Amino acid sequence: MITSPCFEHGGMIPIEYTGYGADSSPELVLTGLSKDAVSIAIIMNDMDHPISAYNHWVIWNIPATSVIPGNIPHGEHVNSLGSAVQGLGYGKHRYRGPKPPFRWSHIYHFNVFVVDCFLDLPSTSKKKDLTEAMQGHILQQAVLSGHYR
DSSP states (O other): EEOOSSSTTTTEOOOGGTTTTTTOOOOOOOOOOOTTTOEEEEEEEEETTSSTEEEEEEEEEEEOOOOOOSSOSSSSSEETTTTTOOOOBTSSSSSOOOOOGOOOOEEEEEEEEEESOOOOOTTOOOOOHHHHHHTTEEEEEEEEEEEEE
């Protein structure tokens, strides 16, 4: 299960975590983590974008932990999270929060994957590359949903 102290599942994502605010990633809390967990990957998508499931963030190789801190720094490699790598989501190596045009309401999914290994992917990888690399290695997965308008 995935939760966040920043917003409730299905609730409004506070402006701090959006492109209209500080554009910082929210803290995520995982419960019931598998004892075989090695790493965690996150894919964050805008589910209401005209381009289906438009990707805002991809990060992988976060060492298995029950709390993923908020405000993850920008850049390809996140040294504060061990061997974590941020691929290209929204064209950047960083979290890009909700910023729907005209402030229309959009739903965003934080898809968290618990993986049985570290993934050997270059930082130029995108959502599709990460999804393919995780095949056969996913132990658990959960979704935290929020909306912004």
